[in-house]
Amino acid sequence: MEDSVIPFLEKTLQRIPSSSLKSILSEWGFLSAEQLQDLHFQQSKHILHNKVLAFCEENGMRIRHVIQLDMIYNCEYPNKRNWSVYQFSGQEDDALVLNMTEFSQKFKVNLKDLLRHVSIGMKKCEDDAVWIRVAWGDNFTKPNQFKPTYVVYQLQTPYVFISNLNVKHRPLLSQALVIATKHDEIKEIQLRGRCLKSLKDLVLRRYKQSFQTHQLKPLQERNSPERDQGIVHEHAKRLADLKEVATQTFGDGPLPKLETAVFKLETKFKDPENRILTNRPEPFRCAVKFSSPSFLESLKSLVTLGVASTPVSPLLSSIPQKARNHFVISERGPGVPSTPAP
Numbered sequence: 001m002e003d004s005v006i007p008f009l010e011k012t013l014q015r016i017p018s019s020s021l022k023s024i025l026s027e028w029g030f031l032s033a034e035q036l037q038d039l040h041f042q043q044s045k046h047i048l049h050n051k052v053l054a055f056c057e058e059n060g061m062r063i064r065h066v067i068q069l070d071m072i073y074n075c076e077y078p079n080k081r082n083w084s085v086y087q088f089s090g091q092e093d094d095a096l097v098l099n100m101t102e103f104s105q106k107f108k109v110n111l112k113d114l115l116r117h118v119s120i121g122m123k124k125c126e127d128d129a130v131w132i133r134v135a136w137g138d139n140f141t142k143p144n145q146f147k148p149t150y151v152v153y154q155l156q157t158p159y160v161f162i163s164n165l166n167v168k169h170r171p172l173l174s175q176a177l178v179i180a181t182k183h184d185e186i187k188e189i190q191l192r193g194r195c196l197k198s199l200k201d202l203v204l205r206r207y208k209q210s211f212q213t214h215q216l217k218p219l220q221e222r223n224s225p226e227r228d229q230g231i232v233h234e235h236a237k238r239l240a241d242l243k244e245v246a247t248q249t250f251g252d253g254p255l256p257k258l259e260t261a262v263f264k265l266e267t268k269f270k271d272p273e274n275r276i277l278t279n280r281p282e283p284f285r286c287a288v289k290f291s292s293p294s295f296l297e298s299l300k301s302l303v304t305l306g307v308a309s310t311p312v313s314p315l316l317s318s319i320p321q322k323a324r325n326h327f328v329i330s331e332r333g334p335g336v337p338s339t340p341a342p
Contacts, residue, residue, distance in 0.1 A: 008145050009056060009066045013049045015080075016073055021048070024076060028069050031055055063145065067121045071133050074150060075125050078196040081150060081163040085191040085199055085323075088158040088177075090184025098155065098181060100124055107132070107180035114172045119143040127200075128155040136169055149173065152196065153181070159203050160186070161196060190326035198256035202323040207256050238306065245310050246303040249317050255296040261325045263288045263315065268331065283330070296320065 016024055022041050025031060031039075035055045039048060056065075074081070108120050117137030124130055132151040135143035149169065152161040160181075165173060174186055193199055201207045269277040269284035277284065292298040299316060302308035311317075319325055 004142075004145065005061060005063055005066060006053065006057075008063070009053065009061070009069070010049065011146065012066055012070050012073065013052060014045075018045060020076060024069070024072055025052070027072055030059060030061065030065050030069070032059075063119070064121075067119065067133060067135075067145070068123075070145075070148075071121055071123045071131060074133075075123065075131055078152075079194050081196075082194055083152075083161045083163050083192065083196055083199055084165075085189050085203060086160045086162060086186050087189050087203075088160070088181055088183035088186050091158065092182040100130060100155065103130065103153070103155070103180050107176050110179045111172065111176040114175065115139075117142050119145065119148075129153070130155060134169075134173065151177070153177070154200065154204070157204065158183070159200075161199060190324050192325065193258045193260070195257040195259075198258060201256045202258075202320060207251075207253065207320070239304075242306050242310070243304050246300050249303065249312050250296065250300045250320070255294070255300065256320065257294045258296055258319070258325050259291060259293065261290040261295055261316070261319060262327070264326075264328045266328055266330045295325075 013021075018041070022036075022039075025039075026036060031052070038055075039051060041048065104122050107122075111118055111120060111134070115137070116139045119133075119135035119137075121133040122130060123133075130153045132153065134149045134151065135145045135147075136149065137143040147164065149165045150163040151173070154160070160177060162173075178184065178186055189203075191199060191202065264285070264287045266283045266285050269280065271278055290299075296319065299308065299312070303310060303312060315327065315329075
């Protein structure tokens with residue numbers, strides 16, 4: 001067994017929760033049925049892992065087998081990673097009829113032509129998603145299996161989701177993806193998060209959207225005879241109005257899960273009383289970042305409770321429709337920063 005296999009397997013096993021270890025090892029299929037039966041999953045992780053390591057050594061495990069286990073774990077727990085969304089453009093006529101076999105062959109051939117030492121693993125998961133694991137080396141060193149790049153390509157769509165890609169490898173991965181998917185270019189669309197399903201729902205419009213039929217206006221005090229019935233009734237009416245505004249703005253269904261929203265300001269400082277900053281040739285820059293386990297749901301709740309003012313700023317309310325959560329506000333208005341291909 002190769003020297004690097006044992007530490008790679010140990011690290012992979014450590015990441016797998018005890019509650020999922022049995023099912024993941026069963027799906028892996030590297031251990032025999034008898035070996036799985038000999039494992040007592042109620043034991044401590046240390047004892048259990050040592051027994052798994054012993055069985056793997058007995059079976060002659062190699063790097064490719066641990067790569068398969070690592071991919072199964074990441075498919076099961078995609079939210080442990082940070083994902084960025086990229087979009088293809090300029091597709092060829094037959095790009096949308098691309099199948100898994102054709103894509104896999106083209107991707108591997110092109111990437112291996114560009115880099116001598118690279119390890120590529122592929123796995124097709126549910127809803128036509130192709131998972132790709134790329135461990136990078138170079139012309140002199142072997143691939144680093146501990147810091148792989150993960151790519152999830154949604155077949156028959158122009159979207160790909162990438163995790164842990166550094167600047168050095170962006171051009172290589174970009175070229176391999178563009179050729180394999182029969183497109184002209186690929187660019188980041190400034191949508192990032194940990195919940196892979198929510199990112200897919202946003203770009204593929206697979207969530208219950210809100211459709212505003214009129215311009216929302218700030219809530220006004222209403223003259224109603226029911227107001228004389230007491231403060232309790234007035235408060236209930238106010239909450240009902242706020243809930244209606246929140247529903248009109250964000251819809252009445254669950255919202256995709258985003259952890260952050262970032263707005264960067266790049267504009268001229270304008271204040272006649274502060275000539276030092278106003279006369280500066282370069283733009284004034286600052287950034288505002290909103291963070292929450294589920295930012296859109298939190299914002300909707302703030303509106304419902306009356307904590308956030310209404311109507312909600314389009315900069316915030318349009319995030320689901322635009323499928324973006326990173327913006328640059330410049331003299332020309334809100335937009336997204338231009339970034340190179342991955």
